[in-house]
Amino acid sequence: MSSLSRFALIRNGESLKTSRIPEVPISDFRADILKMISSGKRLCALILNEKEKKPAKLLSVLSDDAEGKLYLNSSEPVSSYPALTPDLPQAHLFEREIYENSGIVPEGHPWLKPVRRKPADQAVFFKEEGEEIHEVAVGPIHAGIIEPGHFRFQCHGEKIHHLEIQLGYQHRGAEALLQKPNRFSLSIAESICGDSAIAHGWAHCQALEALQGIRPTLKAESLRAILLETERLANHIGDLGAISGDIGYLPASAYFGRLRGDFLNLLMLISGNRYGKGFLELGGAAFDIPPQMRSQAIETLQRAKRHLTEIGEMFFGESSVISRLEETGLISQKVCADLGLVGVAARASGKDLDVRQDHPCGLFRFRYIPTVKLTSGDVFARAMIRFLESQRSLDFLSAVLDSLPEGDLTVPRGKILEERLSVSLIEGWRGEVCHIAFSNAEGKLSGYKVIDPSFHNWMAVAISVRQGEISDFPLCNKSFNLSYAGHDL
Amino acid sequence: MIEIIKNRLKQGYRTSNFPNEKPELPERFRGRPALNQDLCASGCADCLSACPTQALTKSPDPEGKTLSLDMGRCLFCGECAKSCPDGAIVFTRDHRLAANKREDLLIQSQEVKLAASLKEEMRRLFGRSLKLRQVSAGGCSACEAELTALNNVVFDLGRFGIQFVASPRHADGLVITGPVTKHMKEALQLAYQAVPEPKIVIAVGACALSGGPFMDSTEQLGGANAIVPVDLYIPGCPPHPLTILDGLLRLLGRLEDKMETVK
Incomplete structure (x- = not known):
């Protein structure tokens, strides 16, 4: 067999x-x-x-x-x-x-530790012994405006031998809330990870729509795709700004940071919220983009594309930037495959994984966004992927906005079908967002699982800093920019 | 270098003229909710069941003000306004939402009691230089991202003498986001204790005000004031950066429009 x-x-x-x-x-x-x-x-x-x-x-x-x-x-x-x-x-x-x-x-699991439900400070950590080996503990509260998590380094001088990341501080019980049948679950899904409100919200809608046997109109699917790519742009460009800031290249940090706001404002123009919260609806979308708003959006995108190219050329054209980013935070293609990395991190290490290409859903079945792949697996690759993908998303948005199909915003909701399971994948800006929903014999939601791309990728942060200097950690971490809340649920 | 200068010239001056100019927010922006009790006559409860966080309550009241909206719980999703057959609930484009007391967030009309400035001694200390330490205690990163956005060239928090610092020992107060997870309770308490007296606490976002969408979860404690005393509540999911900025400046007594009640 x-x-x-x-x-x-x-x-x-x-x-x-x-x-x-x-x-x-x-x-x-x-x-x-x-x-x-x-x-x-x-x-x-x-x-x-x-x-x-x-x-x-x-x-x-x-x-x-x-x-x-x-x-x-x-x-x-x-x-x-x-x-x-x-x-x-x-x-x-x-x-x-x-x-x-x-x-x-x-x-026989080599390191059977708590993930998120037990208090993280009760966890045991790997400890390296030896002369001149010292330990650096960081967190849960970090220096910047950032979510909490604990990082434990085993160092020899400035060199990192080992990093262990213990999360769980952000555990809010999101998955348990989603497991209870609740018609307000979308507001929880949108807050699993705030910078991916559209990706998680869409994955949630799609998982439930599959259980109900309904499919949104092409119109709603187009609108969802527009919001998803705008979310990607806001985050990719924000990350480029944050990477610029971490290496002390402040002009690029300021310009990228400002440009990011244009996309958040575009989300607000369409949905009334800078993160697109409230845009999605089970069975479709809550907001249309009328013609006048469409031309306003296209104008914004064209201007943004010009600015992105200019700032990107300034940033990546600087040899001191390149030398700082190249060969920092390496993830080899083998490690990438072994750890099962997804999203930007995988595509920077030679694996062209992209749900939009591999498992297309919604509008992506009809409109293709070329996937970008690089092989060097360093901070440079992860930054460059963001720059290139942003350009692809801008082209996609202009094309879709130009020919937005007609149709209803929503389709009527159905009843959850009995004893079924649905799998819903959405390529969020970090990578593959996966929601799995179960229904029972009474036609009620009986189980729910959320897998944020960060869940696959956190280990890569720990591996990428090995043998590097501890001062490189913030830059390596930023190049992944993983979600704590998405991991801790 | 020449590229930097070329880009600098093209980028121009981007800092907003807030608070001297009234901000232009888009038509769909959902700011301060306004209730009209007179229109809420049909006696239905559609808005109550449309609200994901039970922010709306209805109780018999001799004065006729029966409908209340708790902005501390509100996600500003607009579902209640959509569900109301009489148009008794609307979301205005007013970004000003921050209040000093939790109960001031309960609104029953078109009015809201906005935050008042700190007492004179505190204002003397913090009015022109306020250092804040941010603690995310279960925040989804949306509120955190908007706090970060305050540092960008558009909002430029630094021009008001307000700055986020790395250590609570360097701070005059905490800015708390998230519903306060059980696992962050101790860290939050330690951070609070580490801030030298006198200190202030600012809670940002629906989660930090009430637990927000996670209020039914047993893994969280229902917001910042369950752990530490809060001086400023800033509603939203997440609040717009201008909503946060407005709240901060109001607390420091630095806004021109001193009126505490707006129509």
């Missing part, structure tokens, strides 16, 4: 009957996953299948990025099992999460 037949197939934004997901003994579950990974698939999710009490079933979602397919399988109920992490490093945080949420023990 081929391994593919032991998986259920689904595409992004679709739902399937939960009974169609094959349930196999844990040994087969493990072996099948490993086989699929060796044939180029990627671990999109490894979670508890609904119940958070042991014994429970595990559920995996594997992504075939080349074919645009998602493969699901489930294990029989287990209380413990041989951990996947030693064979599959990208499972490391998923298995810690399973252990924390249910008590199911992934035996």
Whole structure:
């Protein structure tokens, strides 16, 4: 029997009957996953299948990025099992999460620590011993206006040997709130991670729409795509400004910072909120873009494109900037694949993962945004990806705004169909935002899982600073700019 | 170098003329809500069930003011205004929202009691130089991003003598965002204790005011004033940078329009 037949197939934004997901003994579950990974698939999710009490079933979602397919399988109920992490490093945080949420023990997991639910200060940290080795502890409160998290460095002089990142301070119980059937859940989804309100909000809408068997109009899908790309622009350009600031290149920091505001203001023009909160609606969108606003937006975008090019050329044309960014915070292509990185971080390390290209949904099924890939895996690559992607998004926005389809803003909501599971992927500006929703026999929402791209990528921050100087840490961290709240939920 | 100078000339002068000029916010911007009790006659409760955070309450009142909106809970999503068949709730384009007391955020009409300035001694100390330490205690990064935006060239917080500093020991007060998660409670208390007296606390955003969208979660404590005394409440999800700036300047007694009640 081929391994593919032991998986259920689904595409992004679709739902399937939960009974169609094959349930196999844990040994087969493990072996099948490993086989699929060796044939180029990627671990999109490894979670508890609904119940958070042991014994429970595990559920995996594997992504075939080349074919645009998602493969699901489930294990029989287990209380413990041989951990996947030693064979599959990208499972490391998923298995810690399973252990924390249910008590199911992934035996042989190399570093079975709490993820977010236990107070982080009770965690144990790896400690390096030796002459002249010293420890630097930073956080939870950091020096800037930034979310809390704890960073523990093992250093030899200025050189970082090891960094361990312990999060959980931001744990607000967002996922638990989403698990309860609640028609206000969209306002929670929009606040999972405030800079990705559209990405998480859309992923949430799409997950529920799939469970209800409804699909928004092309009009609403176009509007959603416009907001998503505007959100990407605001964040990418803001990050370029923050990177400029971290290396002390203040003109670029000021100009990028100002330019970022143009996109937040564009979001406000359309939705009334600088982060697009309140724009999405289950079944569509709450706001249209009337013709006059459209021409105003196109004008803003054209001006922004000119400014972006000018500031970008100034920034990347400076040899001292390039020498500061190049070969700092390296993530090799192998580490990228091993850790299962997603989004900007993956594309900067030679992996052209992009949900908009690999698992297109909504308008992206009809309008293609060329994916940008670089191979050097350093801060330079992560900055350059943002610059290039911003230009692609600007072109996309101008084209879509120019030919916005006619149609209704929303379609009527349906009833949640019984015993189904939906997988919803959206390429947020950081990377793949994944929401998984379960319904029960009564047609009620019975489970909900959120995976922010940061969940896949935090380990990369720790790896990227190894053997570097501790003074490079802020720059490396900024080049990823991961979400604490998105991780802690 | 020549590129920097060329860009500098092209960029021009970008700092807004706030507070000397009234800000122009777009038509769809949802600022200070205004209630018209006279229009709320039909006796329905559609707005109550449309609100995601139970910000609206309705109670029988002899004066007829039965509908109240708590801006501390409000996400400014506009669902209540959309649901009202009588147009009794509208979101104005007024960005001014900040108040000194939690109860001042409860509005029943077109009026709101805006924040008053600090007492004279505090104003003498902080009026022209205020150093703040920001603590995110479960904030989703939207409020944090708007606080960061205050430092950009457009809002340019520094021109008012207000600055964010790295250590609470260098600070005159805290700016708190987020509903205060259980896991951040201790860190927040320590940061508060580390700020030298006299000190002020500013809570920013629906989460820090009431728990916001997370108010039903047992993992959070329902906002900053559950842990520390708050001197200034700035509503919003997130508040517009001008809303924050307006609140800060009001607290320091530095705004021209001194009236505390606006129509």
